Amino acid sequence: MAHKRLARSRRDFLANAGSGLGALALGSLLAEGSASAAEPASADPLRPKPPHHKPTAKSVIWLFMEGGPSHIDLFDPKPELEKLAGKPMPESFGRPITAMGTASNTILPSARKWKQHGQSGIWVSDWYPEIARHVDDITVIRSCWADGLNHVGSVCQMNTGSILAGRPALGAWVTYGLGSANRNLPSFVVLTDASEVVGGPKNWSAGFLPATYQGTQFRNSGAPILDLVPPKTVDNEQQRSRLDFLSKINRHFGEDKAEDTELEARIEAYELAFRMQAAGPEAVDLTKESEATKELYGMNDEPTAKFGANCLLARRLVERGVRFIELYSGSGSGWDAHNDIEENHGRMCRASDKPVAGLLADLKARGLLDSTLVVWGGEFGRTPFNEKGKGRDHNPWGFSIFMAGGGIKGGQVIGSTDEIGLRAIEDRAHVHDIHATALHALGLNHVNVTFLHNGRSERPTIVAGEVIRKAFA
């Protein structure tokens, strides 16, 4: 006789007895539809869930310029810097502590040529000529600010809301809140174009949420995920037959352990793996795309080829129902222009301008821009004073991002920084506000996306965040 087993620890039992019953009672008290720990354990964690309100976006494409793009050289012109060139900042600005201790260095004006673009007349520098053609479809938020000074913490905050590791990424919250619209592909995909993102996978981790909500990083060449393709000793029929057997013995093992969601999650992971084997290669196969499309994204030009391919891939994933796609430009802190802003940003802007513009144009032409929120930005901006003569230091006190599509109003600028671009002063938008806004577009109220963890109802924006209402049309 096979012995009967208890596949849970005493700790699990006590935790479930406490929070399980407690959450159940709380759930009925609140009688509210927010996702909570009170859901039955057997429920499919990725099933589609209704939003809190009518969404203006189905998917998010987050274009992450990693390393910190300079707002004062791209979207936030500061003529005052010309006057102050070569002098230290006026005393009135104080001497903020910067990453490299550069606050007493002299002001470095932007060497860019600036022009107003489109009907709306939004200022964009000559580093982004292609994106500039789309200003009437975007909202530039010039008053962003964040808490971190260094890359690891700041990239982490832009992804998870906190500069400290351990919280769920925004894409994980979205997947938790809305479920998956395509069960054959991960719902939260991360694409990089160079080396590993600073801080690595914690930036797309599920934190304290169940792991099933975490992001999946696609690889840059060949199969998008390592080991996606079986070895040549296994064909599709054989794989299916193996997995059918595996599923049988797993269910047999789990018969008396229905309350253990991990067992079910692991069974589901194998089924998803099998479906991904077919759907993954199809989704990333760009060979079926027309020459015109490839040209649009800059794939025929070496400097733009890599990020262009990722932008095109992002569109294909949106078409296939992937909810949250995060694309890093310069993954591994590529935009970190400490030494030479002209050389670094000249190169990074060249690599990202045409691909981003191509993405906006393509989404629009296919009628997808209306339902896809595109966010462009880094983890912080850069300082108006120089570092090492020609570079700029980290600036988390004031920087720009832009949003487009997914219900966002076109052709407007929100907020402003002070006259030298050091600090956001008007309509200040913290990272939490940016997150609340993205969630709002997806139909989620950031205060109602909650998960009971360590006795606290955690939410994506921690204890802050306000939707930037002006951003919506």
Next chain:
Amino acid sequence: MLNAKVGGPSVYPELPVGAAPPRGGWKTATDPADANRRSIYIFVRRNARFPMMEVFDMPDTHESCGRRNITNTAPQALTMLNDKVSYSWSQALAARVLKSAGLDDKAQVEQAYRLAYGRRPDGWEKDTAFTFFDQHGKILAERKARNEELALPSEVPAGMDPARAAALVDFCHMLLNSNEFVYRN
């Protein structure tokens, strides 16, 4: 398979197919036994974790780790299903099963369960395994007829049908992939 050697410099097991070597390079081990050292001996660069360790929640190397994450993801399933390292484990396990059980179906299933789970299979499990040998063996026989490569046990007893031997490898592979193998009772 496990190489029980203790101590010494780090080792560089072969990277999975398609994995780019990390910045600073990867001096892939020339001695295959190095790949079977305990994973604590795998070389760690701050910016590069060994892919299989990474997929199984090896902590971020940039900062201290208060508590390791335990996750269940499709990429983990893919690694366990498709990576050649994982396949090589099941080829070795199948050979070990055959060594003591010989060509007898029932003895093979009992031995595999004993080695993988430390217990005997129940009647349902034996029956399910026999059905798998039969049905899966047919798929593999067809593959063999098409001259396709089969993954065989690392040692096959004389006179054993290759398709049936390959079915045992897949059987062992699925035991190693199963929930019971991963979770303590």
